[in-house]
Amino acid sequence: MSALSHPDAAPGPVQREPAGVREAPLIVHIVHRFDVGGLENGVVNLIDHMPRDAFRHMVVALTEVTDFRHRLRRDDVECIALHKPPGHGAKLYPRLYRLLREHRPAVVHTRNLAALEMQVAAWAARVPLRVHGEHGRDVGDLDGTSRHHQRLRRLYSPFVHRYIALSQDLARYLTEHVGIAPARVAQIYNGVDTARFHPAPGGEPAPIPGAPFSAPAHWLVGTVGRMQTVKHQPLLARAFVHALQRQPSLRGRLRLVLVGDGPLRAECQAVLAEAGVADLAWLPGERADVPDLMRGLSAFVLPSLAEGISNTILEAMASGLPVLATAVGGNPELVADRRTGLLVPPDDIEAMAQGLLRLAADPAAAQAMGRAGRAEVERRFSLEAMVAAYGRVYDRQYGGQVTRSASRNA
Numbered sequence: 242m243s244a245l246s247h248p249d250a251a252p253g254p255v256q257r258e259p260a261g262v263r264e265a266p267l268i269v270h271i272v273h274r275f276d277v278g279g280l281e282n283g284v285v286n287l288i289d290h291m292p293r294d295a296f297r298h299m300v301v302a303l304t305e306v307t308d309f310r311h312r313l314r315r316d317d318v319e320c321i322a323l324h325k326p327p328g329h330g331a332k333l334y335p336r337l338y339r340l341l342r343e344h345r346p347a348v349v350h351t352r353n354l355a356a357l358e359m360q361v362a363a364w365a366a367r368v369p370l371r372v373h374g375e376h377g378r379d380v381g382d383l384d385g386t387s388r389h390h391q392r393l394r395r396l397y398s399p400f401v402h403r404y405i406a407l408s409q410d411l412a413r414y415l416t417e418h419v420g421i422a423p424a425r426v427a428q429i430y431n432g433v434d435t436a437r438f439h440p441a442p443g444g445e446p447a448p449i450p451g452a453p454f455s456a457p458a459h460w461l462v463g464t465v466g467r468m469q470t471v472k473h474q475p476l477l478a479r480a481f482v483h484a485l486q487r488q489p490s491l492r493g494r495l496r497l498v499l500v501g502d503g504p505l506r507a508e509c510q511a512v513l514a515e516a517g518v519a520d521l522a523w524l525p526g527e528r529a530d531v532p533d534l535m536r537g538l539s540a541f542v543l544p545s546l547a548e549g550i551s552n553t554i555l556e557a558m559a560s561g562l563p564v565l566a567t568a569v570g571g572n573p574e575l576v577a578d579r580r581t582g583l584l585v586p587p588d589d590i591e592a593m594a595q596g597l598l599r600l601a602a603d604p605a606a607a608q609a610m611g612r613a614g615r616a617e618v619e620r621r622f623s624l625e626a627m628v629a630a631y632g633r634v635y636d637r638q639y640g641g642q643v644t645r646s647a648s649r650n651a
Contacts, residue, residue, distance in 0.1 A: 266347035267297045268635065269368075273355035275302040275320060276309050277527065278467060279552040280352055280376040283407075283431050287631055289314045290432075290624050295632060299344065301337070303330060303356060334362045341366035348372060348635050354379050354390060360400035372634060373397075374405040375415060377549030378570060380471055384547075385414050394419045403634055405429050407550040408571030427634055430574075432627030433555040433618055440561030440615060441536040444608065449537030450530065452523055454496040460601055462540045462565075463498030465531055465553050468505035473567075473588065476544040478509040480593035482516040488598055495601055497522040500534055535560035540600045540607055546587055548572050555622050558582075558614035563607040565596040575622075581614035 270284050288298045298318045300306070303325040310320045321340070323333055337359060341349065349363035350372040363371045382390045398419070404426045406412035412428045415421040441447040446456035454461055462481070466472050481497045499509055499522065506524060513519045528534060535541070541557035541564050548570035555575065557564050564582035566572045576582040583599065585592035600607045 265294055265297050267299060267344055268348040268350060269299045269301055269341065269344070269346040269363075271301045271303070271349060271351045271356045271359050273302070273353065274304045274307075275300055275322075276305065276307045279431075279549075281309060282312075282552050283376070284352070285309075285312045286432060286434065286624060287628060288318060290434075290628050291632065293317075296347075296635065299346070301340070303333065303359070330358050333359070334365070337362040338366050341368060350374060352376055354393065357394065357397050357401075360397050364400040370403070370635065371401050372403045372405060373401045374407070375411045375549070376407050377411075378471070378547035383471065385418060391419050394421075401425075403427065405631075405634060407431060408574055410571050410574070411549055427630070429627060429630040429634075430622055431550045431552055431555060432624035433552070433559045433622050434624055435559050435619060438532050438535060438556045438559035440611070444561070444612075446539055447533070447536045449498075449534055451525065452498070452537060454498075454523060455537065456539065458494075459496045460494050460539045460604065461496050461498050461537060462542055462597060462600070463500060463534070463538045464542045464544065465500040465528075465534060465556075466543075468499075468501045468503030468509070470505070471546050472501075472505070473544045473546050474499055474501070474505050475508045475512055476588060476590060476593060477542050478512040478522070479590050480544070480597060481522070482512065482518055483590055483594040484597045484601075485516075485518060485521070487594060491598075491601060492518075492521065495521070495597075498534070498538065499524045500526075500528050500531075502527040531556065532560070535562065538562055539604065540565060540597075540611075542593075542597070543567065543572065544593060545569060545572075551575065555618060558611075558622075559618045561608075561611040561615045563600055563610035564614060565593070565600060567593075577613070577617070581610050581617055 275281055300320045302322045306320045306322040325333055341363060346368055348370045349368045351357055351359050352374040353376050357373055360371055378385060379390055398421060404415055404421055406415055406426055406428050409428055412426050415426050416423050448455045464474060464477055468474050485492055510524060513522050535557055541562040543551055543554055543566040545567055550571040554564055554566060564576050566576050566584060567587040568584040569587050573584055576584055578584040583596045585596050
């Protein structure tokens with residue numbers, strides 16, 4: 242069955258190799274939902290930058306595939322939605338089993354707890370290499386202490402060959418709390434596209450299309466991301482209000498940019514309106530021109546309650562921005578406190594406000610942090626390094642035999 246005839250395949254051309262030509266081995270990436278998000282962005286970056294002759298790719302979303310699929314630059318990637326209802330996914334096992342037996346992938350790669358249960362179907366379908374990635378904390382277990390979630394991961398561990406943790410923090414969680422043998426866990430940082438995300442020419446913020454504020458008249462601090470509980474944007478809104486109350490002279494210069502949409506957007510608007518500073522903030526909703534937005538900011542802020550490895554932090558650093566972030570998850574592995582940005586405790590309005598004031602008080606020092614961040618990204622977080630690391634896991638787990646064993650899988 243071709244992608245075009247599959248009832249749940251995303252529309253678009255899917256190229257097949259001519260008869261007699263050996264196809265590259267297939268990786269099936271399984272996610273909960275293929276929509277705007279850091280995890281999904283990492284999947285897109287991996288697929289778009291992995292050499293075509295190394296692997297083919299398929300994306301299976303347990304729930305929905307959205308227009309986010311258009312971020313994929315390759316035209317040979319099937320995106321399939323299984324429309325999973327709430328609850329355990331066992332009812333999907335027969336359907337996923339048939340899908341995997343039809344396409345015979347060399348690798349199945351599930352991501353986060355919501356997709357982990359699909360490893361059972363991959364095991365039943367005799368997929369040669371089964372990989373599971375941990376990208377960030379679960380919404381209901383932000384500190385990783387839930388015994389229930391640890392037991393679930395332990396339950397499915399016999400079906401997984403290899404784990405990939407995006408941060409050292411998540412790697413420790415797998416080995417120390419879940420009990421996965423360290424030899425089964427690889428730690429791979431996300432990479433960032435340094436050609437797409439780069440500093441504004443001349444080192445000064447560039448005008449943001451449609452924004453009511455711009456440098457040099459204004460000093461813009463902002464964040465980009467889905468407005469949901471774990472990202473905690475209302476904390477930034479309250480810290481912005483608090484900073485202006487502490488230093489009223491900043492009202493003429495300091496501006497707030499909150500990019501994204503979701504359930505917390507209305508709360509952020511209410512916080513700003515109640516404080517009488519709604520005219521000093523811009524909430525444009527979801528935007529597709531994130532690189533341009535980054536180049537228009539003076540500083541980037543991430544007020545999250547929990548993180549794995551934040552793509553937006555890496556994108557901000559690549560854009561030459563100082564980063565003010567909460568010291569949660571993998572954030573301290575990305576942001577060098579007082580060198581490439583500032584780290585503050587989570588859910589602390591006063592600390593976040595003090596961080597804003599410190600950056601705004603010394604723009605030259607903030608710019609120096611941004612330059613150091615760009616250099617750090619170029620040194621440690623390139624897309625080339627990320628793709629190479631994933632390639633080693635995919636193709637060398639069994640001494641490079643996985644691609645050949647896939648062709649024999651029957």
